[in-house]
Amino acid sequence: MSTSAEDMKKSHTFRRFEDGEHEWNDLTKKIFVQDTSHKCPTYVHRTPPCQGSCPSGEDIRGWLQIVRGIEKPPADVDKHEYAFLRSTTANPFPSMMGRVCPAPCQEGCNRNVVDDFVGINSVEQFIGDTAFEKGYKFQAPAALSGKKVAIIGGGPAGMSAAYQLRKKGHASTIFDAQEELGGMMRYGIPGYRTPRDVLDHEIQRILDMGDIEVRTGVRVGEDVSVEELEKDYDAIIWAIGCWTGRGLPVPGWEGTPNCVTGVGMLERFNQGKLKYVPEKVVCVGGGDTSIDVVSVSRRLGTADGAAPMEDVIAGKAVHEDGLDRRPATVTLTSLFPQDEMTASEEEVEDALREGVDIKCSVMPLEVILNDEGRAVALKMAECDMVDGRPVAREGTEFEIECDVIVAAIGQTGDLKGLEDFDNGRGLMDADKFYCVPGRAKHFVAGDIVRPHLLTTAIGQGSVVADTVDEFLNGKEFHKRPKVDVHHFNLMEKLHEAGLDPDDYQPDYVWGTSEQKFAIHNFDDRSEAEIISADHLFLGHFPEEPRNLRETDVPDSDHVLGHFEERVKGLEEEKAVAEAERCMSCGLCFECDNCVIYCPQDAVYRVPKNESTTGRYVATDYTRCIGCHICADVCPTGYIDMGMGDH
Ligand SMILES: Cc1cc2nc3c(=O)[nH]c(=O)nc-3n(C[C@H](O)[C@H](O)[C@H](O)COP(=O)(O)OP(=O)(O)OC[C@H]3O[C@@H](n4cnc5c(N)ncnc54)[C@H](O)[C@@H]3O)c2cc1C
Ligand code: SF4
Ligand code: SF4
Structure with a gap:
């Protein structure tokens, strides 16, 4: 089909050149002769966004590089133990985090721009579970201070x-x-x-x-x-x-015996005292706690003759094993639409699969009581969120029958x-x-x-x-850095590798020469800068699907009495493959691009016996012409054409 006369007149949506540009852009001249800045490469360490978004500030990039074998442990330390020690510098619970941390690090991961985030918490679970299996300990702590x-x-x-x-x-x-x-x-x-x-x-x-x-x-x-x-x-x-769980701010809640809180219910369940729930459970929430309330309720089910749930919560009764269970009807309500609930998408989907009825964009209006003062229904209405507050839509009121109402709307x-x-x-x-x-x-x-x-x-x-x-120690409190995390530290790494620089002067962290007292070509900006995806050479990374963990989420017909673990850890091979998806944002991962592409052979590998993570390549500044090819082809955004600025 030919282009119509009308289409011919339309402007193109993408143009390589602006109007008025008629000079040929001679790339050869631009690249192979030199740029006009006379600047040469300097190696800059920045914090990756995964670490910047992890609230405990783990050196995620570090332990991913260890798991995949790029960052080497000292001679007498096993690779898995080294990864465990690195991850626990900041957080001593890798197995717990790997399983239940909602992983804000993954939201921040630069790999989202390429295909999908790195499955950080699945590798963290692998590190933690390997440590459990192998019985790794924390390293000998410092001598006691007496305090x-x-x-x-x-x-x-x-x-x-x-x-x-x-x-x-x-x-x-x-x-x-x-x-x-x-x-x-x-x-x-x-x-x-x-x-x-x-x-x-x-x-x-x-x-x-x-x-x-x-x-x-x-x-x-x-x-x-x-x-x-x-x-x-x-x-x-x-x-x-x-x-202390918050109660619902609606008439009929206060003082009603079968109106309870999610934290109260889960505490008794986890103490092994609550083993059944009433026939009809309604939970108001939408976050983590409410999901646990409804998933536990579907697993426990109901049984004739079990003591009332509120009595168990109040410490007046304890359930015994041995009663016949049958499924309970469980409803979860949320003020927000499903995709805006605070619980993660996965958790919401798991709850639906387990047979929980989820009603979204609805608000509680009143607890309906019977003559004995017990809750028999929750009156609700559809709602819209206006300035962060729910507003009921007139004429949409309805009631959900219940034997217990669980509030999971926050704690103090x-x-x-x-x-x-x-x-x-x-x-x-x-x-x-x-x-x-x-x-x-x-x-x-x-x-x-x-x-x-x-x-x-x-x-x-x-x-x-x-x-x-x-x-x-009677010291003044230390100002926290802008990026408050457990950073990779080149001096510590050099020390660990037996490569301490001679006569090192701490003020002189910029090195331009090969004199051993300077930290060779390294500029540490990790305390102040997080590297974004546009600093990386993303073309280096082909699309690779994420290695997913298997989960054991029962469907509605099989959830009763199902308490097996939900998330299965990755096998080693898959954990390594997942770690290999990491783009090592802000720190060299030894890909050799800069060495290969430098037209002047100015960039070279540091001799093996002097090389370690963060000190793998260097530049001979007598040969460098400032063409910036090395900075362009560095996948990790680790090279700045900065030498000459200072
Ligand atoms: C049901 C539920 C599910 C959750 N799910 C997740 C999740 O999947 N992922 C996630 O990252 N977070 C989750 N969270 C949040 C997470 O559990 C909390 O953020 C975290 O536990 C807070 O840690 P903490 O040490 O401050 O307090 P807590 O874990 O609450 O520990 C406080 C401790 O202090 C003790 N204590 C309290 N008062 C006293 C006192 N006066 N004297 C002595 N001891 C006292 C308590 O017994 C308790 O052991 C969940 C929370 C709940 C309630
Ligand atoms: S999954 Fe691990 S690394 Fe990620 S935010 Fe949670 S604790 Fe941090
Ligand atoms: S690609 Fe690697 S270093 Fe970069 S943000 Fe993701 S996990 Fe962190």
């Missing part, structure tokens, strides 16, 4: 603080109101998502570092007073999480006996160093500051440990 820290709460924030403090040489005592450590990893998230043998192992590995005393079954504020702690300890870290702290610390919103205030404002030697971390994720609590546990360490 002692009280940590209130043995959830992820408190355990992370104890771990980081012990690495710095400080002993601690962890107080926890529950019988076992783990916080919401044990008493919130069900065991088919965080298997208890793996959780126990990851907790024990921290305790095995020694000098971390554990006092479980002790509630601070009731069994032990704040004054006692202030007398006995050099510093106090509050990591008590959020254990349980500050019984600790009312002085309440900031008025059921939480505790923290300044930027995680000190409790106006309370000398009190520090705080985790959900009690702002409920979020496991990895966030773990990251804050690490920051608070830095602050407490500075406090115990």
